[in-house]
Amino acid sequence: MIVRDHLPWDRVWPRIWRRLVLLFLFDLTVSVLYTFGLTKLVALPSLPVLPMGSVLSIFLAFRTNSAYGRWWEARQLWGQLVNSSRSLARQAITFIQGGMPPSDVTEEKRRIVHLQIAFVCALRCHLRRQNPFPELRNLVDAETLAHLRTQRNVPAAILIEIGTLLRAAFHAGRLDSFRWVATDQTLTELSNVMGACERIKNTPLPRQYDYFPRILVHVYCVLLPFGLVDGLQLLTPLVSTLVSFMFVALEEVGREIENPFENTVHDTPMTSLSRTIEVNLRQHLGETKLPADIQPVNGFVY
């Protein structure tokens, strides 16, 4: 996620420079042909070009809104994950009978809370298609890790592990049935968050939303100098390229934010949110050796 005020040009320029340079050269050719009287056929009345620009703006705004909707939903889901993680840790610590932090936390409570931290890490890696096991080594025991390696959906398997621990606590009489049900509801919330994230990850924006705006932007940018050349003549390349830049940039913005779990600068800041959850949960356990908060790198938080 970008947290700096301005976008650096070296991030924007590589994505659009080819199109803009080609358009500028094309616009220049059109304006030279017209201005020096080589042909007057290149001038079109501006009337059909201008309404087309308005329609295209609406189309692009719709596409950008759809992409932003996906990005914002992803952020909301991770916000919900932060809340549910804290709730689960609180419930594990206060509902299950036994020692209380900071002085005397039972191993069972500690395992549940560490598994929840592991769940968040595993979900992040699952969404970014990254190997989670190097991170999980320090959060779960070797036996659980070996079991998780056999699972295709690691975060879902971790939820099962937490549920199994809660069930054991219930059967041992350390957790009554009402509290077990309440805690299980939190696990269901976590499962729902995971499912919603997977839905965003696995379902792209309808390709029509991506394809047609791109084609229409190209067509519009090519037609634009023909509509402007009669009035602007040699100034046509400058104005036309500037207007084209606005449309191209708008189209790029939509494309960049439509996939919020792709390990890019436009991602939901999952690494940072994972760290927030970890710090909170470790503090709930009374741990004092906490990892540092994550600072933005070059104005980007991952």
Added chain:
Amino acid sequence: MPTGVSSLPQREMKLLLSTRFSESCFNAIPAIAQWMDDIASSLTIVHVYNPKKTHRSDALAQLSGFFAEADHYGGTRRVLLSGEDPAKAMAAYLAEEAHDLLVCPATDQVGLPRPFHRSTRARLMQLTSTPLWTISASADGLRARPPQRVACVISRRSDSRRPLELAAQYAQFHGACLQLMYLVPEVDDGTIRNSLSFNEPLSERTAARELGKLVDALSLTCEIYTARGVCSRSLADMVSRARTELLFIGKNEVLRRKLWLPDVASFTDSAGCPVVCVDHDRSAPLSRLFSARVSERAVVRRAANTVSTESSMI
């Protein structure tokens, strides 16, 4: 081909990630996580800052924020170096602290020609003997699983033996398919020289047959790819056609000169997969590591198979 050499000492792989916090460096994180799970035991994240341009505290804050999840890996170190020439500073650090693999993703594209750009990767290849893993910013396909198709470029030069050894051992380590790639040169003096050793013109068929002999000696699942042309023009197409996921190649095949400055051949970026550039005679540590750990991984695989068989019986 040395495989499963149990007499060699067990070594843990030391990975060094050189970062300038570019998008390419973030793109490389899934691959590093995979290395860390496979064979690497320690990761050193190094950033070289220029004290004339950046304040040390800013550089330190950025370094600690980059790849934060690596803090959980155990054995992760963050090292901040200062210097005006990142390649020289890195090389000096590598001379002090030997590492088995240097991870150096490509610089982000700026979209403009850079005739006087000094490629840090190229200079690192010249200055150090450590195998260099690199990937372009636009490359896709880094996934949370070991590569299934590992390729090696066989060349007429003397330095293709080491990349082949490493590629074969890496493929065996992961049970991946080894792809041998050979580009038959256009007709030149070298072709005539090769023809003398093969008793027939060096065609794609001749090359494939010679590679076939190599495959028989490797006892691995192999695929052979041959085409006519040179690396700079044809290799990226071949890699794309073979759907290669990791490419081993000799450093001499990769190093170029642009004007008078060292540069990395453009096919390393257009290949679309990570590339490991190997020095011809000085990459023994990585080779030894693979050899030592192949047998260990085989034991783990057998154990995993046993578990799955039991599960299916239940």
